[in-house]
Amino acid sequence: MESRLPKEKVREQQKKKLHNFFLQSQSSQIIENICQNLFKNPSFVRSSTIGVTMSMSEEFPTTSIIHEARKLGKQIVIPRTLPRFQMEFVETFPDSILKKTKFGVLEPVEGNIVDKNNIELLIVPGLAFSKDGYRLGYGAGFYDRFLTGFSGKTISLATPVQIFDEPVWQLGIHDVKIQKIIYLK
Numbered sequence: 001m002e003s004r005l006p007k008e009k010v011r012e013q014q015k016k017k018l019h020n021f022f023l024q025s026q027s028s029q030i031i032e033n034i035c036q037n038l039f040k041n042p043s044f045v046r047s048s049t050i051g052v053t054m055s056m057s058e059e060f061p062t063t064s065i066i067h068e069a070r071k072l073g074k075q076i077v078i079p080r081t082l083p084r085f086q087m088e089f090v091e092t093f094p095d096s097i098l099k100k101t102k103f104g105v106l107e108p109v110e111g112n113i114v115d116k117n118n119i120e121l122l123i124v125p126g127l128a129f130s131k132d133g134y135r136l137g138y139g140a141g142f143y144d145r146f147l148t149g150f151s152g153k154t155i156s157l158a159t160p161v162q163i164f165d166e167p168v169w170q171l172g173i174h175d176v177k178i179q180k181i182i183y184l185k
Contacts, residue, residue, distance in 0.1 A: 014127040047120035054106040133177035
C-alpha cells in the first residue's frame with residue numbers, strides 16, 4: 001500500500017484547489033449540475049428532514065439546496081456546535097436568526113433541536129472525498145463524532161478538485177465513511 005499524506009497537508013492543498021476552482025467561470029455550472037443530481041437522488045426525494053450546513057465561501061454552496069428542499073416542503077436542520085467538539089441540529093426557517101461563530105460558520109441562535117435519529121438525510125461537508133466514501137473534513141471531528149451511531153442516510157457533494165479514486169490522506173480509526181458521494185464523472 002502506498003504511503004498517504006498527513007491530513008493537514010492535504011487540507012492545505014485542498015483549500016488552495018477549492019479557491020482556484022471557485023475562480024473558474026464554469027464552477028457555478030458544475031455546482032448546479034451536482035445539485036441537480038442531488039435533487040434526483042432517491043434519498044433526497046424520500047427524506048422529509050434534511051441536515052445541511054450553512055456553507056462559507058470556498059465551500060460547496062448549500063443555499064440552493066436549502067431553497068429547493070424548503071420549496072419541496074422538507075424540514076431543514078442546521079448544525080450548532082457545542083463544547084467538546086459536539087454538535088446538534090436545529091430546525092430552521094427562512095426567518096431564523098443565524099449567528100457567525102468564531103470559526104466563521106453561521107449557526108442558528110434558537111429553535112427546536114431535532115434528535116439525530118429523526119434526521120433522514122445528512123449532507124456532510126468536507127474538503128476531499130474518495131469514491132468509496134472516505135471523507136477528509138476540516139479537522140475538528142464534529143461530523144465524525146455526530147455520525148457515530150447516526151442511522152439516517154449520508155451524502156456528500158464533491159467538485160472535481162475534491163474527488164479522489166482512493167484516499168491520498170492518512171485514515172484514522174474515527175473516520176466515518178459517507179454512504180454516497182455525488183460528483184460529476
